[in-house]
Amino acid sequence: MQRRGLLIILSSPSGAGKSTMAKRLMAWDPSLKFSVSATTRAPRPGEIDGVDYQFTSKAEFERMVEAEEMLEHAEVFGNFYGTPKGPVEAAMMEGRDTLFDIDWQGGQQVRRSTLAQNVLSIFILPPSIEALESRLRARGQDSDEVIALRMSEARDEISHWAEYDYVIVNDDPDQAEEELKTIVKAERARADRMPGLNDFVRGLNKEFEARQIGARS
Ligand SMILES: Nc1nc2c(ncn2[C@@H]2O[C@H](COP(=O)(O)OP(=O)(O)O)[C@@H](O)[C@H]2O)c(=O)[nH]1
Ligand SMILES: Nc1ncnc2c1ncn2[C@@H]1O[C@H](COP(=O)(O)OP(=O)(O)O)[C@@H](O)[C@H]1O
Numbered sequence: 001m002q003r004r005g006l007l008i009i010l011s012s013p014s015g016a017g018k019s020t021m022a023k024r025l026m027a028w029d030p031s032l033k034f035s036v037s038a039t040t041r042a043p044r045p046g047e048i049d050g051v052d053y054q055f056t057s058k059a060e061f062e063r064m065v066e067a068e069e070m071l072e073h074a075e076v077f078g079n080f081y082g083t084p085k086g087p088v089e090a091a092m093m094e095g096r097d098t099l100f101d102i103d104w105q106g107g108q109q110v111r112r113s114t115l116a117q118n119v120l121s122i123f124i125l126p127p128s129i130e131a132l133e134s135r136l137r138a139r140g141q142d143s144d145e146v147i148a149l150r151m152s153e154a155r156d157e158i159s160h161w162a163e164y165d166y167v168i169v170n171d172d173p174d175q176a177e178e179e180l181k182t183i184v185k186a187e188r189a190r191a192d193r194m195p196g197l198n199d200f201v202r203g204l205n206k207e208f209e210a211r212q213i214g215a216r217s
Contacts, residue, residue, distance in 0.1 A: 013154035072109035
């Protein structure tokens with residue numbers, strides 16, 4: 001039996017390197033499906049509609065929430081972000097793993113949903129707050145005001161680190177990528193073995209029963 005796809009969630013404070021790690025993971029395994037979020041935020045230069053985000057109006061976003069088309073949604077830095085449900089469910093049924101770049105609120109909502117069993121959640125920390133700020137500046141995409149807002153929210157985002165299955169400190173990007181790949185490989189191996197192991201243990205139990213050994217309720 002083919003297993004259902006994993007939902008691989010990456011969260012971090014803005015600037016810690018989620019998008020960078022997501023892109024590296026996608027390059028390593030192009031069979032991964034990236035969950036394209038809907039957002040009311042304006043596109044940054046170079047961002048492509050339908051690839052980086054599905055850029056939507058507030059009215060369209062609200063319609064999607066009302067119609068229960070979102071797996072989760074949240075307000076982050078004054079804009080709305082949400083995960084369209086359809087593509088995630090389709091990937092899961094095909095046995096394809098999906099990669100999410102979402103904040104802690106989204107992470108909590110997915111972990112509390114009916115899909116919780118398939119979640120692999122990874123939190124990315126910056127090596128220091130100084131590095132976080134200089135990365136936000138070096139990215140050169142946001143105004144001073146937007147950077148200040150992201151820095152002021154970083155502490156709150158970081159306070160949720162322990163809710164995640166794994167934590168990676170993104171100091172050297174190559175090392176962080178290796179750690180990420182190791183986690184994904186191990187968790188995939190675990191998910192692959194699970195259906196087979198169920199059958200195997202059922203077989204062992206049949207043997208116990210034939211020999212009339214073990215617990216009876
Ligand atoms: N809950 C939720 N958060 C999202 C979603 N998409 C993006 N985010 C988060 O929104 C925050 C801002 O994203 P973005 O504007 O792209 O800025 P960046 O993370 O600094 O590149 C980040 O923490 C993202 O992980 C989503 O669909 N749901
Ligand atoms: N380990 C790293 N060392 C130095 N710079 C990094 C590292 N990881 C990412 N960056 C850079 O920091 C900036 C923020 O990274 P990004 O992936 O956009 O973060 P996020 O998606 O978490 O907001 C980008 O310019 C990126 O190239």
